[in-house]
Amino acid sequence: MASSSFQRFAAFAILGLAVLLTLYPVAWMLSASFKTSQEIFTTPLLSVGAAGLSNYTSAFAERPFFLYLLNSVLASAVSVVLTVLLSALGAYSFAKFRYRLAPVFWIVVLISVMIPLEAIVIPLFLQVHAFGWTNTYAGLILPTAFNVVGIFIFRQTMISIPDAYIEAARIDGAGELRILFSIIMPMILPTIVVVSVLTFNLTWNSYLWPLIVTSDDTLRTLPLGMAAFQAGFNTQYGQVMAVSVFGALPTAIFFLSLQRYFVEGAIATGVK
């Protein structure tokens, strides 16, 4: 895109300001997590706090944050596996098969995208209650584990795979499941990563459903544990920030190592 030097300068000014505003709260969180309650609101951002790691150790002594972390990892892992599996099967069906019910099935999938969890929490809770799943991992994880967007993303990629590959495999006598899992899936590894990262992040952040379905502290996921800790210890700001940092660390590591896929996932959700 052609651009004048004025445009270039304006762009740098805008980006610089935006980066400052973006990083300030993050820096503040990090810095406050090492400060004592007295220091937090009185010392400048870049000063080193006297609390050391004490905010972290005392917060962890107060609540089982590593258990919350494990619960979050479990919920996210199950969601990823379930979403990749169901989406890949569904997408293969929609991308490569023609059958009479396909348009009906596709409409069902389209409708499901338009049903937000926020509008069905009450019936979903009653249903989970009827299954006897309240305060269980099944109730916590399964009702929101499948991210339908995966079907759209996989389908988009699978459509671009030439049918010749599939036909050749069929002539060689490969079963349909084998074609999907040992021929198609290895060809679309980047898409699998995009769907996995997207689903992982979604479940990792999920707050409303775990809040409703669990009351047992040992079943809490990290976001719930963090929020509950804050509600109970309002004035221990250093500890609250330590907990926030702890909650953000896994995502930060994950993001830095798989950044490309995060970005692609964000775009794919938007564009579908």
Add this chain to the structure above:
Amino acid sequence: MKIGKRGFGERHIPIWGALFALPALLYIVLFQLYPILFSFYISLHDYDLLSDPVYVGFKHFAALPYDRAFINSLWITIAYVVYTVVPVLGLSFLLAWALTQVRKSRGLWRTLLFIPSVMPIVSVALVWKLIFNFNGPLNDAVTLAGGQAVPWLNNSTYAPIAIVIMSWWHAVSYYMIIFLAGFLSIPRDYYEAAALDGARGFQVLRYITLPAMKPTIALAVVLATVNGLKTFAFQQIVTDGGPANATQIMTLLIYKTSFSYLDMGRASAYSVVLFGGILAISLLQIWFLRDRNG
């Protein structure tokens, strides 16, 4: 013969195709379609979880116009969506444009700016809650600039503003990425042709960039509106709907009405309204997509 149109071999069995879609469909029916229908059913009943549901017809819907908590929440929700969607999309469009202007280390700028989108939403809420604390850094800046410290979270005028500001911080980078993808998909020839015709600066923006970005902008508006309507964690964690219900967004009203007051029928009627709003906007999205693919 409907099948085999694109040269599938005769050993191809379409029944497999239908079978492969079934697990996903079963899941959708069980955890999405059935619940939404069940939601309509409950909205026609009085139900408190303890005794059996009693059919009351459209009582809960008829009561909505006179329900002060509902009307209050409806306005708060609409205001929240308007005050987040418009500035967020404007800022993210501007940032995406700025990113297209830099040649070197665009990746680094993008990474830094993308941080709020990947930060856990509860961490975001907790940090901003402290930034908006009466003794917090924002008020330090306000007093430094010669202003009076503002009781951000304890005042029903300022609390919604505080929630809106943290929502901007959280959301801008996500739409920035979407706009950036849109910018980068505009063919270079368009710009070269415009340059040949002598178009400059704002003319390029007005006649090339904006028209080419129209589908992306429309999509971003829909996405941001739906996401705004679904917001819950910020209001629940930072202010719990207060002070004086000033940040009681619809999702939070539904949550409290059902799980605190156990008024499942009324809360389901609220849910149906929320669903109607989101459905209307999602249908717009499908319309946009069809427009673009067709």
